[in-house]
Amino acid sequence: MEQFSFIARMPDRPGALHRAAEIITRYEGNINRIQYDRRIDMHTVFFEVTAAPQAYEKIREELEKIGYLQTSLQPIAFLKFHIYLPNCPGALFDLLNYITSAEANITYLDFDDRGQHPERLVVGLHIENPDMIDALMNQLKSRYRLEILEYDTTGEKLDDTVFYLRLAQKLRSFIGSAEDDFLMRFLHDINHIAQELSNLQKDPIEVFENILKVGDCLNRTSGDNFYADVQRIKIKDDIELFCFQPPCGGNIYLFNTPSERVMIDTGYGIYFQDVVNMLQYYGLGDLSLLKRIYITHADADHCGAAGLFPAPSYLNHKTFLITRETSRAYGSSNQDCILEEVYTKIINLFSKFTPPENIILFPEISSSTESIEKRGPFPIIARFRIGDLEFEALEGIGGHMHGEIFYLCPEEGLLFPQDAMINFSSLSPERTEYNILADYLMTSVNVDSKLAREERKALLSLISEIDEKLAGKGKKCLICCGHGSISVMEDGKLVAYTGSERYTAGQKPVSISQDNF
Template sequence: MPDTPGSLHRAAEIITKYEGNINRIQFDRRIDPGTVFYEVTASDASYRKITEELRSIGYLQTSLKSLDFLKFCVYLPNQVGALHEFLKFTTEAGANIAFIDFDDKGRHPDRLTVSLNLEQSAIVDRLLDTLKSRYRLDIIEYDKTGKHLDDTVFYVRFAQAVRDLIGESGDEFLLSFLAGTNHIAQELMDRGCNPHQVFESVLATGQTMRATSGEHFYADVQQFRLTDTLSVFCFQPPCGGSLFIIDTPTERVMIDTCYGIYHPDVMTMLSHYGLGDTSRISRIIVTHADADHCGASGFFSSPVFMHRATREIIRTNNRAYGSRSEESVLEAFYTRMVNLFSKFHVPDNVRCFLEPSGDVRGIFPVIDTFRAGDLELEVLDGLGGHTCGQVFLYSKDHGLIFAADSVINFASMTKERADYSSLAAFLVTSVNVDSDRAKQERIALMALAEETDKALASSGRRCLICGGHGVVSVMEKGKLAAYGEIERYAAGKNT
């Protein structure tokens, strides 16, 4: 929309004329002076008339054309009408002037510096040919990537950055993604947040994943030999949740899978540790529906076991499904965004845990059991604090608690991992859909760990707490303490 008085009123007038109800409007000159977001409820017939009339006056944006950025100096004659004559050429070319600077009393009294945003086409070449034939011209910068576009076309620049992360996508999809990003920016601005930090955090989420995959992938690795025939591996990737492998002579069980974007790197890493034969994976157990814990599950042919609520979260693409936060704009967009950037691969072979049997461990109902060699794991139903459907795995005899994201040794996380995790905390304000229940879960799990430690004391063994992030830990004086040796895997070699 033109940045002129009455533009907002004119659009609202057209929407009202055809009985559309405006549910949301957002405009902030600090973000983009020419873009306004409306969400409108209307009948199909009214919607067609509204969009037709908005399109006829040039208000409706239905595409996201890539732009070139051109910065140059032109030397104008010192005469009446020289600037007017020059601007005629830029106007005819359809150029949007982002910056212009001229002062005949400055150091360069005959030099005009101009930055232009132009739609990518032969127009750029034609404009330059026209200007070169009339003026002395120095090209300072010509960028076709969108990296140097200024904030007068903020959403175009943002869309190009998103395209860079996910590859070419249709305009309809990108416009929908921009509307979602704008909506969470509006929500967080109402809470006092800087809108530019919102957009930067969205991009940083995807950019960090991409920057830590491929040749830049690494992981911190722990291995625990519990018996002669039973080993547990913990792999901490650069971003997101840990992946665990329970290794026995007859089968392997995978607990959580990391992001989908890391899958090729994870498979190379597992091969390095002698765990690359996926045919030996009898089952994959998913603790909860966040992409960093199950986003690669669809790459495996093994059956994937999960809670029914976890399956519904994946289906609805909303991590707050089934919680008191289910209608949260922040949660819904964050799920959609992180699933997109992380290349979430939905599994086909899904099997759900059973219903509660009546048995409990502390405050948690036991909803299933699994065996891997001589290891028996109980599946404990969580309270829905971090997400609905999050489960925990427990073995009293072997002293194991897979605590998912309810118990995390934050002190063990590197700055890079902590910085990445803070992006999610900022964008959804809390990574837990119900903070009160999340606190209950954490207290109960740590109490269960201490109880198990006491039961194992005579054998000299400890209860290992395998959190969803950070290192495998044990309880020491009521706090989590890193346990065992940690090695770094990087670029196909461990150090």
């Protein structure tokens, strides 16, 4: 017995669902999941069924025979026009013959012989076969006076009688010319997240809109519309730290030293070329000088471009496993959560997730390992140098994500706590709006909220200790957040350490030499 999924497109009449269930039962299929919501789409039903492979093929054959099985998601055109009919018996009947022969579905009719235009009929059509449109129009033009009002193939003008087909057309604009089988599986996943959130009293239409907003934001802010807010901080005379805040997702950090460049986190894959262009603008575009990438955790906005850079990526073994799994909650107490699994598929697809391939793993530790050196509750699993700065790789306790790593330079007071600490007040309204989408679709961006609170408390204690040690030098711990500005703690709040400058796509490169330090 195996689990299969399919989409049924049924007529809106009593007994249609019963007929489909009878076919599944006849071949001893067990329905594991079914989702139908007339408010969304009155014709579409999502099924997950456990059955023997041969029986499943019989189920598909039977459903296809009666026209219930959806096998493709071909783009549908919307056509709206005025047509002037003769005022005689049978005039509408004759017109409908043409429309039926073109296999078009009527979505709108408006006619009143006592109105301002007693001879004019307004017609709206959905046409699945675009080859039939010209033939239909030519037939009608040869007999009737005709005025085209709207003609749309993008899905924008389709109504909710074909909601999922309309959704599929919008999704194609984010993921390209995907095969129908792939797109239908993706629709299954999206429907599943809507089903879960509906059970939590979320409006399903709002769920779909927020999913589309994720794809729209990423596509709309890449290429010519890419921008970033940039902080540049001199750490030592010959070491400068850049913080790049892309339009969506996590920060990218880059150390520029005389001998090499080192990156911490990479941003989304969809921004890769935009980031390369930005690095060129700042005189950092020679990727042969980028020697190492340190990954904090497996979310797409932090490591989703790592596989596109030539440098090796250093990461935790647990993080490596998550990049190969279908859920960002893998390894956590929440790993079976449908919302986490489906969101991971959505964001990885929309953001062109390209995880690291050239990998160097940090040493694994276990609770049985003796004499584990720690910073507070965080085990120190590795040490490395960037220029003459010595860093520690601290393993988190898994609040935001299993396998997360924090990077700390105790001497200079540099802490990279990734998404365990975010300066929300420094986020632009657009970034805040985008970040809220993930929180909405998963109900929380933390895989374990209790651990996340404990983690933040421990990090605040660590920051306080560092601030005390640096006080004599007139310095404070620089908190390089996963999102938002590099910050310091003041009166218990994160405050931006410096201002930032705005980079926009198309700016001409500048040169950076040691004289700039």
